[in-house]
Amino acid sequence: MAGGLALSLAAGAGLVWAAGGGLAPPAVDPKVVHAPLVVPDRIVLTPTTDPATSQSVSWRTSAAVTTPKVQLTLAGTGVAKPSSTVDATSTTFTADLGYDVRQHSATLTGLQPGTTYLYRVGDGETWSEWLEFETARTGNAPFSFIVQGDAQNDIKSYVSRTFRAAYEARPYAKAVLHAGDLIDTDDSDAEWGEWFGAAGWSNGSMNVIAAAGNHEYYPGPELAEHWGAQFEYPRNGPETTSRIAQLYSENVYYTDYQGVRFIALNSNFPGDPEAFAAQTAWLEEALKNNPSKWTVVTFHHPVFSVSSGRNNAAIRDAWLPLFEKYDVDLVAQGHDHAYGRGNLVANESGLPAGASADRSNKGPVYMVSVAGPKYYVIDPVGDNNWTQNGAHLRTSLANTQLYQLVDVTDGEMHVESWNVSGQMVDAFTIAKGADGTKLVTTDTTPRASGPGSTRGGIGRPGLPEPAVPGEKPTEPETPTKVVPVVRATTSQQRYGTTAPVRVSATIAPVAGAVPPGTVTFRTGSRVLATGVRVTDGTAALTLPRDLAVGSYAITAQFVPTGTGFETGTSTATTVRVVKASSTVTISGLPAKVKAKARRTLAIRVAVPGIAAPAATVTVRVDGRVVATRTVTGTVSIKLPKLRPGKHKVTVDYAGTANVAASRVVKKVVSRR
Numbered sequence: 001m002a003g004g005l006a007l008s009l010a011a012g013a014g015l016v017w018a019a020g021g022g023l024a025p026p027a028v029d030p031k032v033v034h035a036p037l038v039v040p041d042r043i044v045l046t047p048t049t050d051p052a053t054s055q056s057v058s059w060r061t062s063a064a065v066t067t068p069k070v071q072l073t074l075a076g077t078g079v080a081k082p083s084s085t086v087d088a089t090s091t092t093f094t095a096d097l098g099y100d101v102r103q104h105s106a107t108l109t110g111l112q113p114g115t116t117y118l119y120r121v122g123d124g125e126t127w128s129e130w131l132e133f134e135t136a137r138t139g140n141a142p143f144s145f146i147v148q149g150d151a152q153n154d155i156k157s158y159v160s161r162t163f164r165a166a167y168e169a170r171p172y173a174k175a176v177l178h179a180g181d182l183i184d185t186d187d188s189d190a191e192w193g194e195w196f197g198a199a200g201w202s203n204g205s206m207n208v209i210a211a212a213g214n215h216e217y218y219p220g221p222e223l224a225e226h227w228g229a230q231f232e233y234p235r236n237g238p239e240t241t242s243r244i245a246q247l248y249s250e251n252v253y254y255t256d257y258q259g260v261r262f263i264a265l266n267s268n269f270p271g272d273p274e275a276f277a278a279q280t281a282w283l284e285e286a287l288k289n290n291p292s293k294w295t296v297v298t299f300h301h302p303v304f305s306v307s308s309g310r311n312n313a314a315i316r317d318a319w320l321p322l323f324e325k326y327d328v329d330l331v332a333q334g335h336d337h338a339y340g341r342g343n344l345v346a347n348e349s350g351l352p353a354g355a356s357a358d359r360s361n362k363g364p365v366y367m368v369s370v371a372g373p374k375y376y377v378i379d380p381v382g383d384n385n386w387t388q389n390g391a392h393l394r395t396s397l398a399n400t401q402l403y404q405l406v407d408v409t410d411g412e413m414h415v416e417s418w419n420v421s422g423q424m425v426d427a428f429t430i431a432k433g434a435d436g437t438k439l440v441t442t443d444t445t446p447r448a449s450g451p452g453s454t455r456g457g458i459g460r461p462g463l464p465e466p467a468v469p470g471e472k473p474t475e476p477e478t479p480t481k482v483v484p485v486v487r488a489t490t491s492q493q494r495y496g497t498t499a500p501v502r503v504s505a506t507i508a509p510v511a512g513a514v515p516p517g518t519v520t521f522r523t524g525s526r527v528l529a530t531g532v533r534v535t536d537g538t539a540a541l542t543l544p545r546d547l548a549v550g551s552y553a554i555t556a557q558f559v560p561t562g563t564g565f566e567t568g569t570s571t572a573t574t575v576r577v578v579k580a581s582s583t584v585t586i587s588g589l590p591a592k593v594k595a596k597a598r599r600t601l602a603i604r605v606a607v608p609g610i611a612a613p614a615a616t617v618t619v620r621v622d623g624r625v626v627a628t629r630t631v632t633g634t635v636s637i638k639l640p641k642l643r644p645g646k647h648k649v650t651v652d653y654a655g656t657a658n659v660a661a662s663r664v665v666k667k668v669v670s671r672r
């Protein structure tokens with residue numbers, strides 16, 4: 001079959017929908033399409049252990065290239081004059097398509113932190129184009145990175161779309177994570193060719209941080225010969241024995257980049273007790289001795305599965321306790337060919353004031369995603385591998401090509417999951433205070449941009465364009481601080497209301513124009529909405545109808561997108577959320593009844609705007625309790641026989657934290 005779409009029924013493997021196979025339609029012999037030349041291709045940046053002063057780069061040529069080298073210079077605006085030339089080392093092997101390939105790698109050292117360099121790779125005669133990279137700044141500094149799940153199938157046809165959409169959104173991202181199964185067949189040179197082709201030159205401008213999936217070992221038994229040859233990763237993995245060192249060489253590693261420790265694990269060996277124990281012990285050391293503020297771990301087989309019938313218990317048993325103990329921020333995984341995001345239920349209690357478990361949690365975020373066009377059936381939200389193991393699957397999604405954008409700023413790691421058609425499908429912000437206190441909050445509004453959206457990054461002052469071409473730029477002016485004014489339509493909201501309070505932030509014009517930027521609304525440390533667009537000088541937020549009872553001091557922060565302005569936060573306006581009222585009514589009980597008959601009381605609870613939440617209803621006759629039930633909306637209760645005489649029937653709805661109690665009383669005369 002030549003790569004067309006095919007529908008496979010869900011039976012057995014649970015595959016629902018997949019593109020045709022491993023490769024795009026081979027109109028031309030793959031040997032011709034993918035054969036190497038002396039012209040460099042498959043250029044890829046990979047991080048070192050010190051990305052502020054060094055950078056690794058790898059590329060491919062034919063075996064005819066014997067003097068591989070990298071040239072380097074500071075980025076300028078005119079013709080590049082190489083300031084240094086570094087020799088590379090090579091690995092040669094015969095690819096499955098029959099030709100010999102030579103892979104080259106070099107590590108550039110002695111670089112300046114936070115500096116943009118130009119580089120090119122070649123053999124002294126035949127060169128690549130000049131490409132760019134920026135070294136890491138020292139310490140914590142804002143940056144963006146991208147996350148990609150399994151690419152694996154029909155990479156050229158489909159995955160190119162995912163890679164490009166992510167690149168369009170954050171072209172100045174500093175890294176892209178791949179959570180395994182980059183390809184389908186370990187040694188297929190054509191599939192690796194499609195993978196590099198899909199990423200294009202972006203692989204040569206941002207660090208690729210890849211983890212090995214099961215398909216990098218398929219059909220195996222060894223790791224794809226391409227892996228070690230084409231990715232130059234830090235050799236800081238487990239080394240308890242020479243076998244272990246070799247097994248994990250360049251596929252279990254970590255690097256620290258501007259305040260984030262990235263750890264890549266290899267989840268393929270729970271069946272090899274010695275190797276698995278060595279990696280788990282290494283992981284604990286990498287988490288314990290972590291100088292970075294943030295931690296992101298990536299590997300293939302997820303601790304909680306989204307897809308039906310899957311359960312990686314050994315991975316979960318060994319690694320989950322470490323992720324929790326060391327409070328890893330983000331765990332990025334693949335393998336399930338679906339999307340899922342959540343956390344341990346235990347991390348939803350003891351939240352700070354103003355945060356509710358329906359949107360917030362502490363502890364690590366576990367995420368599974370997929371970049372490619374193969375999909376599996378997912379389990380229902382309420383009953384799955386997450387819920388069966390103490391976790392809360394907050395968001396899940398099937399049959400969608402996705403990528404994640406992650407923006408790291410001083411106090412936040414903001415993650416957005418997007419589909420390839422430009423819709424955000426999930427988002428959350430991990431806010432971390434200087435004292436390490438952390439809160440993860442679901443977001444509903446996409447951010448307009450992140451540090452990796454523009455060359456200079458967010459809020460980094462730059463020189464203004466010269467007024468006359470060629471004129472020397474002047475020093476930047478002191479940025480103007482923009483402080484919004486925040487107002488609420490009213491200071492009180494009733495829980496469940498159909499007319500929720502609207503909060504608006506007004507941005508005053510500066511020199512006749514409203515400064516460009518967005519607004520973030522917060523209450524305390526909780527983000528209510530972020531990236532809110534400013535229209536005619538106003539950004540507005542409608543409070544959620546189901547905001548829990550309490551008092552909310554709401555502030556608006558202006559986040560400028562251009563230079564010349566500085567972020568500012570308004571004073572707070574307070575909105576109090578009060579309980580919804582409830583009404584309990586009864587029917588089936590006339591004013592006069594026969595003493596012999598038992599009447600059935602129909603009880604109905606109504607709450608304006610919402611369905612009445614489950615709560616206790618207590619029925620009393622003359623003050624004595626005759627029935628207690630937990631009721632959602634309506635219930636029928638049979639009364640006892642009423643002795644002849646006058647009686648008082650009382651029905652109480654107890655209400656909840658968000659809904660007020662209510663009562664109805666009915667007088668009845670019972671006759672013989």
Ligand SMILES: [Fe+2]
Pocket residue numbers: 150181213214215300334335336
């Ligand atoms: Fe997989």
